[in-house]
Amino acid sequence: xxxxxxVETVKRGLERLIVGKTIKSVDYDWxxxxxxxxxxxxxxxxxxxxxxxxxxxxxxxxxxDTNYSLVTHLKMTGQLVxxxxxxxxxxxxxxxLVGKLPDKSTRVTIDFTDGSKLFFNDQRKFGWCRLLPTDxxxxxxxxxxVGPEPLEKEFTAQxxxxxxxxxxxxxxxxxxxxxxxxxxxxxxxxxxALFMSGIHPExxxxxxxxSKLINLHGNIVDxxxxxxNSGGSTDKNYIxxxxxxGSFLTFAKVFRREGLPCENCTNDIxxxxxxxxxxxxxxxxxxxxEH
DNA sequence: CACTTGACCTGTCCGC
DNA sequence: TGCGGACAGGTCAAGT
Numbered sequence: 001x002x003x004x005x006x007v008e009t010v011k012r013g014l015e016r017l018i019v020g021k022t023i024k025s026v027d028y029d030w031x032x033x034x035x036x037x038x039x040x041x042x043x044x045x046x047x048x049x050x051x052x053x054x055x056x057x058x059x060x061x062x063x064x065d066t067n068y069s070l071v072t073h074l075k076m077t078g079q080l081v082x083x084x085x086x087x088x089x090x091x092x093x094x095x096x097l098v099g100k101l102p103d104k105s106t107r108v109t110i111d112f113t114d115g116s117k118l119f120f121n122d123q124r125k126f127g128w129c130r131l132l133p134t135d136x137x138x139x140x141x142x143x144x145x146v147g148p149e150p151l152e153k154e155f156t157a158q159x160x161x162x163x164x165x166x167x168x169x170x171x172x173x174x175x176x177x178x179x180x181x182x183x184x185x186x187x188x189x190x191x192x193a194l195f196m197s198g199i200h201p202e203x204x205x206x207x208x209x210x211s212k213l214i215n216l217h218g219n220i221v222d223x224x225x226x227x228x229n230s231g232g233s234t235d236k237n238y239i240x241x242x243x244x245x246g247s248f249l250t251f252a253k254v255f256r257r258e259g260l261p262c263e264n265c266t267n268d269i270x271x272x273x274x275x276x277x278x279x280x281x282x283x284x285x286x287x288x289x290e291h
Numbered sequence: 292c293a294c295t296t297g298a299c300c301t302g303t304c305c306g307c
Numbered sequence: 308t309g310c311g312g313a314c315a316g317g318t319c320a321a322g323t
Contacts, residue, residue, distance in 0.1 A: 002316075002317090003316070003317090006316085032299095058317075058318095073317080073318085074316095074317090075299095075316090075317050075318075076300090076315070076316055076317060077300090077301085077302090077315085077316085105301090122300095123300085123301055123302070124299085124300045124301050124302080124315085125299080125300050125301075126299065126300065126301095126317065126318080127317090141319090142318080142319095166293095167293080167294090169293075169294075170293080170294065170295095174294085174295085177317085179317085179318080186316055186317065187315095187316050187317085188316060233316080235315085235316060236302095236303090236315070236316080237315095237316085238316080255316095275295080275296095276295080276296065276297085277315095277316090278314075278315075278316090
């Protein structure tokens with residue numbers, strides 16, 4: 001579920017909602033979701049104060065004043081939902097996908113000293129949340145290899161071309177999904193950016209004209225920014241820190257639009273399978289580049 | 292090494 | 308209605 005725009009939306013919400021709060025207790029029911037020792041939890045989490053919320057790629061980092069951090073990945077179905085003491089237990093915002101919390105999918109509950117709570121829910125249990133020394137985060141294998149942030153200014157068209165060059169024999173969609181090439185793109189925004197650029201997802205990188213790759217760079221930045229502006233994409237599970245859905249999919253041109261007419265040419269959007277993932281394309285507008 | 296495929300889980304939807 | 312199978316937005320490990 002959550003790709004860069006969704007995690008960024010959650011991050012901005014939590015930044016407003018939990019920075020400065022003190023953790024009173026934590027409750028977790030599934031070892032894989034929160035694989036820390038009780039000793040570490042007691043020593044570095046309980047009674048700690050939240051100093052900062054950050055995002056890198058699709059990973060959300062909550063820094064504590066103990067020089068430890070809660071590092072979380074929402075994977076496919078994870079949610080981080082905040083409830084103030086007034087809303088807790090008494091329902092939810094009008095457009096929320098979740099009701100009373102904790103619910104069946106709640107894996108971790110954090111109680112703050114002011115009575116508010118943060119819930120980590122994850123239906124499919126792929127996600128995780130772990131307590132780590134803040135300065136060790138950068139040593140995690142994922143952070144060692146992860147590529148540039150597409151919304152930072154060092155992500156130029158030249159930078160993208162250079163990173164794509166290492167993977168010139170792969171299908172372009174597989175490369176966009178590879179977090180070591182570029183951080184934060186997932187299935188939704190790969191499909192959208194390739195459609196916007198007129199590139200067939202099965203094209204090998206080496207066969208796509210340079211001019212199209214330069215367009216692709218701009219379209220990646222545009223689609224991610226547009227999605228952040230609409231609070232991300234809610235397909236099935238995604239909600240932000242206050243339980244709200246995102247509205248980007250109302251602007252999507254191909255994702256989940258199979259059988260509907262392409263807005264450019266009126267041909268039906270079709271769904272195929274690329275790199276093991278459901279992939280949405282317009283076969284007329286997206287050229288399969290082969291020299 | 293570059294690249295692709297299967298595994299991790301639960302829930303839902305679709306066809307018989 | 309019931310049941311089996313395919314599929315779902317991400318990442319690793321293990322395979323070719």
